[in-house]
Amino acid sequence: MTSDTMVGMARWQPDARARLEAAALELFHERGFEQTTVTEIAARAGLDKRTFYRLFGDKREALFSGGKLLEDVLVKAVAETDAAPFETVIAAFHQVANEIFADRLDLVRMRQSIIEGSPELQERELRKTGSLAAAVTAALREKGVGETTATLATESGVTVFRAAFARWVAPGCDASLADLIAEMAAELRAVTSAPAVPAPNAATPT
Amino acid sequence: MTSDTMVGMARWQPDARARLEAAALELFHERGFEQTTVTEIAARAGLDKRTFYRLFGDKREALFSGGKLLEDVLVKAVAETDAAPFETVIAAFHQVANEIFADRLDLVRMRQSIIEGSPELQERELRKTGSLAAAVTAALREKGVGETTATLATESGVTVFRAAFARWVAPGCDASLADLIAEMAAELRAVTSAPAVPAPNAATPT
DNA sequence: GGACTGATGTCATCTTGCGACATCACCGTA
DNA sequence: TACGGTGATGTCGCAAGATGACATCAGTCC
Incomplete structure (x- = not known):
C-alpha cells in the first residue's frame, strides 16, 4: 500500500466521520473497546490514524456522536x-x-x-x-x-x-x-x- | 541518585503510597494535572514510575484514595x-x-x-x-x-x-x-x- | 494558469500503562 | 551465623494513546 505515486493523498471524504463511527462501532462490538486500536478503526474506514484524531478528540468519542x-x-x-x-x-x-x-x-x-x-x-x-x-x-x-x-x-x-x-x-x-x-x-x-x-x-x- | 552501589534497591517504604499521593497533590496544584507526568510524581516521592503504577491503577487514582x-x-x-x-x-x-x-x-x-x-x-x-x-x-x-x-x-x-x-x-x-x-x-x-x-x-x- | 484553502498522510515524539526480570531488604529457621 | 523465601522496588522494553510539524493533493477563487 501507499504506492509511491500516491504518497500524501488528500481526496476529501465527506463521510469520513460517519465511516469512522461505523468502523469503531463494529470493532468495539466484535472484539471489545480496549482490544481495538485507533489504527485498526482508521484502517477499516480506509483512513489514517491521524485523521481519526482530527475528527474525534479521543478513541471514546467515536461512540458518543449522538x-x-x-x-x-x-x-x-x-x-x-x-x-x-x-x-x-x-x-x-x-x-x-x-x-x-x-x-x-x-x-x-x-x-x-x-x-x-x-x-x-x-x-x-x-x-x-x-x-x-x-x-x-x-x-x-x-x-x-x-x-x-x-x-x-x-x-x-x-x-x-x-x-x-x-x-x-x-x-x-x-x-x-x-x-x-x-x-x-x-x-x-x-x-x-x-x-x-x-x-x-x-x-x-x- | 541511583549511585552504582544501589542499583536495584528495595528497602520497603511503608508510606510510599502516602508520599506519592502528597507529591501528586502538590504537583497537580502547582502546574495542573495534565502538565504533570507520573515520572515527575514518582521522582518527587523518591520512587520509580513503575512503583507508582503498582500502587495506583492510573495517574488519576492518586487523587481519589479517600x-x-x-x-x-x-x-x-x-x-x-x-x-x-x-x-x-x-x-x-x-x-x-x-x-x-x-x-x-x-x-x-x-x-x-x-x-x-x-x-x-x-x-x-x-x-x-x-x-x-x-x-x-x-x-x-x-x-x-x-x-x-x-x-x-x-x-x-x-x-x-x-x-x-x-x-x-x-x-x-x-x-x-x-x-x-x-x-x-x-x-x-x-x-x-x-x-x-x-x-x-x-x-x-x- | 497560479495562489489559496482545507483535508489528508507521513514522520517524529511524548506519555500512559504494563509485562518481564533482576535486585535488595526483611524475616524465619537451622 | 548462614541460608532460603517473600515481597517491594528499580530497570528495561514495548504497545497504544495522543499530538505537533510538515508535505501533499483536491477543489476553488482570481
Whole structure:
C-alpha cells in the first residue's frame, strides 16, 4: 500500500466521520473497546490514524456522536414547555424517548453493552450525561427558574430517565421508554415525599 | 541518585503510597494535572514510575484514595439507620458531612479546584460517585428495600449531597455542609412534589 | 494558469500503562 | 551465623494513546 505515486493523498471524504463511527462501532462490538486500536478503526474506514484524531478528540468519542442531537432536542423541549420545572424536564425526556430512542432499541442495546463492558466508556458516558444536565439546567434558568431549583429539577429528571432507560434496555423488557419514564417519575415522587409517617409505603415499594 | 552501589534497591517504604499521593497533590496544584507526568510524581516521592503504577491503577487514582473511607462510612450509616429509604440516605450523608468533611474545607477546596481544571478528573470523580451510589443502593437493598425504590432514593440523596457540596465549596460560603444538606433535601422535596400549583415557591428558589 | 484553502498522510515524539526480570531488604529457621 | 523465601522496588522494553510539524493533493477563487 501507499504506492509511491500516491504518497500524501488528500481526496476529501465527506463521510469520513460517519465511516469512522461505523468502523469503531463494529470493532468495539466484535472484539471489545480496549482490544481495538485507533489504527485498526482508521484502517477499516480506509483512513489514517491521524485523521481519526482530527475528527474525534479521543478513541471514546467515536461512540458518543449522538449526544449533540440529544442535547438539542432536550433543550428545545424544555424551552417550549410551560410547566413546573420538574414536570418540564420529565416532559422533555418524554419527547426524547419518542423522537430519538423509540425505534432504535437494538442499536441502543448494542451500544449500551459495549459501554457496560468498559469502565473508560462508562466514565465518558457519565461526563456526557453531566454536560447534558448542565444544558438542561441552563435552559431552565433561561426561563427564569432559580439556580437551585433548576439544578434539582434537572438532576431528578436525569435520575428518572436513567432508571427508566436501565429498565428499557434490560433483556426481556417490552414496555415503552415513555411509559417507563412516567412510571419512574411517579415512583420518585413517592420516594422523596412523606417524611413524617413511620411506614409511608406511598406507592409500590416492590 | 541511583549511585552504582544501589542499583536495584528495595528497602520497603511503608508510606510510599502516602508520599506519592502528597507529591501528586502538590504537583497537580502547582502546574495542573495534565502538565504533570507520573515520572515527575514518582521522582518527587523518591520512587520509580513503575512503583507508582503498582500502587495506583492510573495517574488519576492518586487523587481519589479517600473514596474507600467515604464509602465505608456511608454504607455503615445506611445499615444502622432505621427510617424511610430517602431519609436514611440523607441521614447517612449528614453523618459523612460531620465525620469526614467538616474540618477539611481548605483541603477539599484545593482538591476540587484541581478536579474542576481537568475533564479527565471530572470523569473519574463521576465514576467514583457512581460506584459510591451503587454501594449505597446495595446497602439499602440489604435492608429489604426494593430495587427501584433503593435506586431512586440513593440517586436523589446523591443529588442533594452534590448540590449541598457545590454550595459548600463555593467561595464565600460560611454555612456548614450538614445544614446545606438539610436545606437541599427540603428543596428537592418541594421541587419533585406539587405538580398542581402554578407557583409553588415552597422554600427559597433563590 | 497560479495562489489559496482545507483535508489528508507521513514522520517524529511524548506519555500512559504494563509485562518481564533482576535486585535488595526483611524475616524465619537451622 | 548462614541460608532460603517473600515481597517491594528499580530497570528495561514495548504497545497504544495522543499530538505537533510538515508535505501533499483536491477543489476553488482570481
